[in-house]
Amino acid sequence: EDQVTQSPEALRLQEGESSSLNCSYTVSGLRGLFWYRQDPGKGPEFLFTLYSAGEEKEKERLKATLTKKESFLHITAPKPEDSATYLCAVQAPGGNEKLTFGTGTRLTIIP
Amino acid sequence: SAVISQKPSRDICQRGTSLTIQCQVDSQVTMMFWYRQQPGQSLTLIATANQGSEATYESGFVIDKFPISRPNLTFSTLTVSNMSPEDSSIYLCSVGPGWGEQYFGPGTRLTVT
Numbered sequence: 343e344d345q346v347t348q349s350p351e352a353l354r355l356q357e358g359e360s361s362s363l364n365c366s367y368t369v370s371g372l373r374g375l376f377w378y379r380q381d382p383g384k385g386p387e388f389l390f391t392l393y394s395a396g397e398e399k400e401k402e403r404l405k406a407t408l409t410k411k412e413s414f415l416h417i418t419a420p421k422p423e424d425s426a427t428y429l430c431a432v433q434a435p436g437g438n439e440k441l442t443f444g445t446g447t448r449l450t451i452i453p
Numbered sequence: 454s455a456v457i458s459q460k461p462s463r464d465i466c467q468r469g470t471s472l473t474i475q476c477q478v479d480s481q482v483t484m485m486f487w488y489r490q491q492p493g494q495s496l497t498l499i500a501t502a503n504q505g506s507e508a509t510y511e512s513g514f515v516i517d518k519f520p521i522s523r524p525n526l527t528f529s530t531l532t533v534s535n536m537s538p539e540d541s542s543i544y545l546c547s548v549g550p551g552w553g554e555q556y557f558g559p560g561t562r563l564t565v566t
Contacts, residue, residue: 346495376554385545385557386496388454429496438509439484439552443495 344369344434348444355420356452363415363447365430375413376441377406378429386429420451455480455548457558465564466536473532474561476546481526486555487519490543499544502529536565 345368355361367375374393378386390399392408399406403424405416415428427448431441456479466472476485487499500508500521508521523529533540541564549555 373552374554378557383560383562385457385547385559388554388556391554431496433552438501439549440486440498440501440511441496441555443497445493445495 344432344442346430346432346442346444348428348430348447350447351445352448352450354450354452355417357421358419360416360418360420362417363428363449365413365415365444366411367413367430367432369432369434369442371435373433373435375408376431376433377404377413377415378431380427380429380446389428417449420449422451422453425449425451454556455482457546457548457556459544459546459558459561461561462559463562463564465566468537468565470536471532471534472536472563473530474544474546474563476529476531476558478527478548482548483526484549485523485529486547486549487521487529487531488545488547488557490545490560492542496545499531533563536563538565541565 347366349364377389380386390406395410397408403418407414427446429446431443458477460475485502488496490496498511499514500510502508502521502523504523504526520532543560545560547555547557
């Protein structure tokens with residue numbers, strides 16, 4: 343069974359303090375790994391797709407990286423508007439196209 | 454990416470009743486998905502809905518409890534039947550090209566009393 347574990351559960355950073363969020367996964371073959379941002383009361387917002395180990399994607403202050411066992415979401419010089427829950431999901435071949443999600447990291451950036 | 458809307462955005466229902474949630478997309482899509490997000494837990498896929506065929510349910514979810522309709526390529530409904538407090542959750546629809554990223558609606562927050 344596919345599994346996704348995210349750490350830490352919650353992270354509080356001062357504005358400008360860089361850090362990384364972790365997503366460890368176990369799948370029977372990886373079709374894709376996805377990062378989402380979810381604000382309170384809203385649906386997840388798509389950020390990145392990573393397909394193979396060594397791949398990196400960047401968007402503003404966020405950079406996602408992928409190895410064969412885990413993915414990191416690096417946040418550089420965060421701002422208060424980066425506060426949200428960040429979700430990681432994997433998609434595996436065989437059967438349907440479902441996403442298996444982790445429980446997320448709740449990030450708070452303190453001004 | 455597609456623009457997705459859901460109705461209602463939230464509701465409070467009594468146990469034993471049913472609620473139908475609507476999902477509307479601004480463009481034609483092949484695959485539509487229904488997820489549940491329980492408090493403090495991850496999103497869990499309920500079923501996949503393809504137009505013109507029966508929905509495919511994940512383990513632990515059954516059609517009698519969560520009937521789904523998919524009458525065309527831009528619309529789907531999920532009904533939560535005979536509700537109990539354990540059904541209190543956020544219900545989300547998503548769309549995607551099949552393999553690859555999915556785009557989510559804003560969700561329906563359901564509270565069962």
